[in-house]
Amino acid sequence: MVWGRLAAGAVVCIVLPATVFARDLTLRDDKGPVAGAQVSIRGQSGSYVTDAAGVARLPDRPAASTVLDIITPAGTRLERTISAGTTIVDVAEPPPLIPGTLPPLRVTASPLSRGIDDIATPATVLAGDSLNQRRQSSLGETIKDVPGVASTQFGPGASRPIIRGMDGPRVRVLSDGVDTLDAATVSPDHAVTSDPFLAKQIEILKGPATLLYGGGAIGGVVNVIDSRIPTSAPTKGYEGEGQLLWDPNATAMTGMLGFTVGVPNVALRLEGTHRLSDDYFTARKFGDPPSRRVRNSFNDTTSWSAGGSWIGDWGYLGAAFSDQKKEYGIPSEETTFIRMHSQRVDVRGELREPFTGIEAVRFRLGHVNYRHKEIEDGEVGTTFKNNATDTRLEIVHNPIGGLKGVFGVSSFWRDFKAQGEEAFIAPTKTRNHALFLLERYSWDSFYIEGGLRYEWQSINVRSDQPDRKHDGLSASLGAMWDFAPGYTVGLTFSRSQRLPTAEELFASGPHVATGQFEVGDPRLKVETAHNLELSLRKKTGTFQFGVSLYRNAVRDFIFAAETGDVIDDLRVVNFRQQNAVFYGLEADAKYAVTEYLDASVFGDYVRAKLNRSGGNLPRIPPGRLGGRLDARWEQWKAYLQFYHVFKQGDVAAFETKTGGYNMLNAGISFTSALGPLTAYEFFVRANNLLNEKAIVHTSFIKDSVPLPGINVTVGARFTF
Known part of the structure; x- marks a missing residue:
């Protein structure tokens, strides 16, 4: 049994019973198969992507102490040494300990989504290191470097997000799904009350899924x-x-x-x-x-x-x-x-x-x-x-x-x-x-x-x-x-x-x-x-x-x-x-x-x-x-x-x-x-x-x- 990390904050267990070898490497999490992960054998050319059942079909029986390189759908690299045998990967999600590490990201503003890659609307999620490196005194300045997003820049005290050229009442700023209820849409010198240093995740949505939060969100939702x-x-x-x-x-x-x-x-x-x-x-x-x-x-x-x-x-x-x-x-x-x-x-x-x-x-x-x-x-x-x-x-x-x-x-x-x-x-x-x-x-x-x-x-x-x-x-x-x-x-x-x-x-x-x-x-x-x-x-x-x-x-x-x-x-x-x-x-x-x-x-x-x-x-x-x-x-x-x-x-x-x-x-x-x-x-x-x-x-x-x-x-x- 070998333990490792498949995604930031996710613990991986590869179970290797000494039974008749099967060439399949199966990746699974607590919701089912992990599709779209890339698996390669170190020292050999070619890679193998897991299918909808989470299965990657390896070309041949690996020798003892074969090194596998796995790239998850989120882009995280995993290096593991395995022996011949059936391989099953189970993923758990314990709370992250090291600052900046995260479990797989979920877009909470899209209630039908399992994750960032399972959403029809263009979306960006800032969390962990990607959020820590951007935190500023205002919300607009914190997210302004995201493609499609800018800031009204009214000094360190007040800056609202601009999404695709639209701002004010056309961009809704939410606190876990409900409005921040401040006066920021009235004037750009009025501050958004959401404090970036108390945020654990910031979701930026652009396009039609913002419909859930009102026609006023025709520019987008933060x-x-x-x-x-x-x-x-x-x-x-x-x-x-x-x-x-x-x-x-x-x-x-x-x-x-x-x-x-x-x-x-x-x-x-x-x-x-x-x-x-x-x-x-x-x-x-x-x-x-x-x-x-x-x-x-x-x-x-x-x-x-x-x-x-x-x-x-x-x-x-x-x-x-x-x-x-x-x-x-x-x-x-x-x-x-x-x-x-x-x-x-x-x-x-x-x-x-x-x-x-x-x-x-x-x-x-x-x-x-x-x-x-x-x-x-x-x-x-x-x-x-x-x-x-x-x-x-x-x-x-x-x-x-x-x-x-x-x-x-x-x-x-x-x-x-x-x-x-x-x-x-x-x-x-x-x-x-x-x-x-x-x-x-x-x-x-x-x-x-x-x-x-x-x-x-x-x-x-x-x-x-x-x-x-x-x-x-x-x-x-x-x-x-x-x-x-x-x-x-x-x-x-x-x-x-x-x-x-x-x-x-x-x-x-x-x-x-x-x-x-x-x-x-x-x-x-x-x-x-x-x-x-x-x-x-x-x-x-x-x-x-x-x-x-x-x-x-x-x-x-x-x-x-x-x-x-x-x-x-x-x-x-x-x-x-x-x-x-x-x-x-x-x-x-x-x-x-x-x-x-x-x-x-x-x-x-x-x-x-x-x-x-x-x-x-x-x-x-x-x-x-x-x-x-x-x-x-x-x-x-x-x-x-x-x-x-x-x-x-x-x-x-x-x-x-x-x-x-x-x-x-x-x-x-x-x-x-x-x-x-x-x-x-x-x-x-x-x-x-x-x-x-x-x-x-x-x-x-x-x-x-x-x-x-x-x-x-x-x-x-x-x-x-």
């Missing part, structure tokens, strides 16, 4: 998975993790600590983070007077959460209370900063096989009491308040006539108020309800996935403007074909309707942070997007890749159009509707050069313009192209990443062009253990090693907030 509500009790009665980071560029210190205790049926969780950073420095002097210091770019954030669960074979039911206080500067306004306080209650539960024919019933509820004050010259200028609740019920049914699916309901309530000098929108109450259905039919190496969503919404406004009601019907259809071992081609089509937001309908007033005087239009209609996407992926072997081509035609696209007028030094923008089209390309590829070195390339491009006038839409991310090396040797890991951001010359009216820049990043880490129960990792990562003055085109305040110059982060993380 789902942040956390640990605040335990779903299982620690096997040894307790477990925990912590991090400590220091960045001298901004004199920034970040600390995180989480601890879970439990007995077989009860688990409790306590976690928290604190980040304190001063103004950061960029590569070149700018502004008046010239300086490398980005004034008023400080960030002081404290987040904590306490939760617990009742756990059994039937599932789990848990709740958590979270609190976040944040104070951060607005770099474009040197005397303005935001003081934010958000309190949140979450309830989550899952029943496993409660009735015949039902695989699972899942429930999510999030309620938030949010407020922030904009402090100008030491006085409170404007106060924003948001009391909101988001609920969701999903029922996953077992196959019926070959169809397996999920159906459910969701409801969203939001009471929003703005009071003070920049109260550019009257108080509103938004009520949104929806029914949704997603079904999948599979046979052999082919499957089809289709979905429907109907939602209706009412917005009541306390002003002389009329209340508004809208409804929308969205549908999607996708097909995937594993036409060869490890290769998948997919074609998806969706028709999604997005209902106008209160800000787009009723805005009327100054917005100093963006330099605009915003004017809404209560006559706005529903947006309708038609998205077509073709993808090709190779998921196994030493060479893996993925490429997606998409075109998204949006009828009655709502955008803030520059009028050319100025009121009190603010540009006047009117919310208008016009047909628009977005199209683009995303691609990445990875090659395992040796057992210890991987090389990868990646890139993305998006173009967005209005149909009738042919004009460009504003703040569309420029194209990127880059490469990366990942090395590992025993307890050491290192990476080197370079990418070029091209200049953006396809600009809208009254928008300026932005030059391109190069970005060189690197990192190294050392991992070890203190006894059998505690592991630690020391790491150093450096960004912008070329010390380039990098201007982010998607930022409203791009000329006031270049990216940091050379910045080095030194840190440690541990698990126990």
Whole structure:
């Protein structure tokens, strides 16, 4: 019997009974056969891929002490020495001990998916090392290097994700399936309350499967998975993790600590983070007077959460209370900063096989009491308040006539108020309800996935403007074909309707942070997007890749159009509707050069313009192209990443062009253990090693907030 690792965090046992030799090597996990793994015999040419039954047919009887090289569908290498005999590989999934190691990744935002390679929608999952190497103070900055994703870049305190050129209300940010319920969609200077240092996994979904989360997600979905509500009790009665980071560029210190205790049926969780950073420095002097210091770019954030669960074979039911206080500067306004306080209650539960024919019933509820004050010259200028609740019920049914699916309901309530000098929108109450259905039919190496969503919404406004009601019907259809071992081609089509937001309908007033005087239009209609996407992926072997081509035609696209007028030094923008089209390309590829070195390339491009006038839409991310090396040797890991951001010359009216820049990043880490129960990792990562003055085109305040110059982060993380 030989023990080893088949996937990060997965223990492998190869059982070799001394019986009559069979040439089959069988790989199995706890869900069944492991298809698409590549097996080769060291010293011989050729490799053998496991079929749908998890079987690789070896060419001949191996001699004693034959060395097998196995590459899993996730790309993990396994080296094992076997003797002649029948071989069976069983995979268990114990909790990871070493920081950065993970069991096979599952996309929780796609309820029919077993894993990252079993999903029709283009998706990226950041966890373990891939997440640890990217963590920043804001969600947008954490995920901005993922192909197809950019950031609004409003300083260290507030940066939202942009997906395929769309942001704001077209990209939904979720906390384990329900909305973050902050005020980030109202303005780019408002922070997303999700703390990247408390995330254990971040899922980025693009395309039609986002239909489950509303027509408003026509750009995409970012789902942040956390640990605040335990779903299982620690096997040894307790477990925990912590991090400590220091960045001298901004004199920034970040600390995180989480601890879970439990007995077989009860688990409790306590976690928290604190980040304190001063103004950061960029590569070149700018502004008046010239300086490398980005004034008023400080960030002081404290987040904590306490939760617990009742756990059994039937599932789990848990709740958590979270609190976040944040104070951060607005770099474009040197005397303005935001003081934010958000309190949140979450309830989550899952029943496993409660009735015949039902695989699972899942429930999510999030309620938030949010407020922030904009402090100008030491006085409170404007106060924003948001009391909101988001609920969701999903029922996953077992196959019926070959169809397996999920159906459910969701409801969203939001009471929003703005009071003070920049109260550019009257108080509103938004009520949104929806029914949704997603079904999948599979046979052999082919499957089809289709979905429907109907939602209706009412917005009541306390002003002389009329209340508004809208409804929308969205549908999607996708097909995937594993036409060869490890290769998948997919074609998806969706028709999604997005209902106008209160800000787009009723805005009327100054917005100093963006330099605009915003004017809404209560006559706005529903947006309708038609998205077509073709993808090709190779998921196994030493060479893996993925490429997606998409075109998204949006009828009655709502955008803030520059009028050319100025009121009190603010540009006047009117919310208008016009047909628009977005199209683009995303691609990445990875090659395992040796057992210890991987090389990868990646890139993305998006173009967005209005149909009738042919004009460009504003703040569309420029194209990127880059490469990366990942090395590992025993307890050491290192990476080197370079990418070029091209200049953006396809600009809208009254928008300026932005030059391109190069970005060189690197990192190294050392991992070890203190006894059998505690592991630690020391790491150093450096960004912008070329010390380039990098201007982010998607930022409203791009000329006031270049990216940091050379910045080095030194840190440690541990698990126990």
